[in-house]
Amino acid sequence: MKTIDPQDTKTAEVHALLLGAIAPRPIAFASTTDSAGNVNLSPFSFFNVFSAKPPILVFSPARRVRDNTSKHTLENVLETREVVINIANYDIVEQMSLASTEYDRGINEFVKSGLTPEASVLVQPPRVKEAPVAFECKVNDVISLGPEGGAGNLVICEVLLMHVNENVLDLEGKIDPYKLDAVARMGGDYYLRATGDCIFELPKPVRNKGVGIDLLPEFIRNSSLLTGNNLARLGNTEVIPSEAEVEAFKSDPLVKYTLSKYKSDSIGLRQELELLGKKLLEDNQVEQAWKVLLLSDKL
Ligand SMILES: Cc1cc2nc3c(=O)[nH]c(=O)nc-3n(C[C@H](O)[C@H](O)[C@H](O)COP(=O)(O)O)c2cc1C
Known part of the structure; x- marks a missing residue:
């Protein structure tokens, strides 16, 4: 500097x-x-x-x-x-x-x-x-x-x-x-x-009070795949999906396919789910991104 x-x-x-x-x-x-x-x-x-x-x-x-x-x-x-x-x-x-x-x-x-x-x-x-x-x-x-x-x-x-x-x-x-x-x-x-x-859109955090990056789960904060922008988008969420919601998301077709593809490779599966979470975040599908990321930590 x-x-x-x-x-x-x-x-x-x-x-x-x-x-x-x-x-x-x-x-x-x-x-x-x-x-x-x-x-x-x-x-x-x-x-x-x-x-x-x-x-x-x-x-x-x-x-x-x-x-x-x-x-x-x-x-x-x-x-x-x-x-x-x-x-x-x-x-x-x-x-x-x-x-x-x-x-x-x-x-x-x-x-x-x-x-x-x-x-x-x-x-x-x-x-x-x-x-x-x-x-x-x-x-x-x-x-x-x-x-x-x-x-x-x-x-x-x-x-x-x-x-x-x-x-x-x-x-x-x-x-x-x-x-x-x-x-x-x-x-x-x-x-x-x-x-x-x-030109890109970034929803204003005016109507909700997001949890903030400091309250994100540690494995998400320390992810080597997620950038500061990705974390901020997660930190702008008010309510984090419940365990039941995360569990139910296992039946999402893409998640189901990923789970079966990496059945015997837990490290590969975690990385793939993190990547999918990142992609969903960047597509502004924040709720789904949360579910996939939380799922990656449970497996
Ligand atoms: C895009 C652009 C932005 C400019 N911004 C400024 C500025 O903020 N302040 C300034 O003093 N001159 C600025 N200039 C330079 C003035 O436009 C320039 O000095 C001009 O001749 C002043 O005209 P005047 O003496 O008829 O007022 C800028 C020039 C361009 C092309």
């Missing part, structure tokens, strides 16, 4: 390490205007949502490490206290990247990137028509994090109005991650496209 003290390290290096490690980061594609109405559009990956009531988004245009100057977006929000935060997806990722070019003040990156400005309802900056989601916001506060190059400026935005393209909604009206086709920023020039196998 390499240990790094940011005080003794060049800002550019600290910056690269932070951006490499805090990844993937969502991207605020921010449209702003100055007090004369000139439009600006730039992406910011120091960005997230921090509150739902009030709905608050925060992004951070940093002072340039190179020459300690500030970004036009920051100057604009300080002047007008308004911003539209557009969400960029894969369809417009290269246009979003082009809009990050350090054009002179007053240059409209909608024009440079070929994206379409659509009039907002409540604020002056236009939104990006091609963006699947856009948030019209007022700026409640701007907090400077320091005077030096690299210092961020937290732009605290309250969402006044949300626009969501119906094409990214599922039948229940929720945003479908596969339809959204979101992109996120990694370190260096790397991006992530949230699509296909990248």
Whole structure:
């Protein structure tokens, strides 16, 4: 493990390490205007949502490490206290990247990137028509994090109005991650496209109180086949199957077949059942996985 003290390290290096490690980061594609109405559009990956009531988004245009100057977006929000935060997806990722070019003040990156400005309802900056989601916001506060190059400026935005393209909604009206086709920023020039196998479901442990890994049977905790992720899935279970339920599971066709196949090889049988338990866990058949694993210890 390499240990790094940011005080003794060049800002550019600290910056690269932070951006490499805090990844993937969502991207605020921010449209702003100055007090004369000139439009600006730039992406910011120091960005997230921090509150739902009030709905608050925060992004951070940093002072340039190179020459300690500030970004036009920051100057604009300080002047007008308004911003539209557009969400960029894969369809417009290269246009979003082009809009990050350090054009002179007053240059409209909608024009440079070929994206379409659509009039907002409540604020002056236009939104990006091609963006699947856009948030019209007022700026409640701007907090400077320091005077030096690299210092961020937290732009605290309250969402006044949300626009969501119906094409990214599922039948229940929720945003479908596969339809959204979101992109996120990694370190260096790397991006992530949230699509296909990248997306997976992990049920939230909010409704139940799982036993926790510490209370799993010792032979399970010490298994060389089960990973930390496998153990956590087991630890998220509230009620462990009873002995009778485990016994009854011997009649499951696959278990029955495995038991007969390894009739005279108890070590092989135990290993096979553990493997089956692992597979069931990974297929999210947690109750069956428990039964198979508990059975493997009984034989
Ligand atoms: C995907 C992406 C994310 C970025 N995130 C940030 C960021 O969080 N903070 C920042 O200061 N600059 C960030 N940049 C760089 C700015 O977009 C760039 O400096 C831009 O020219 C600023 O424009 P402005 O001066 O018109 O506001 C990012 C660039 C890209 C392509």
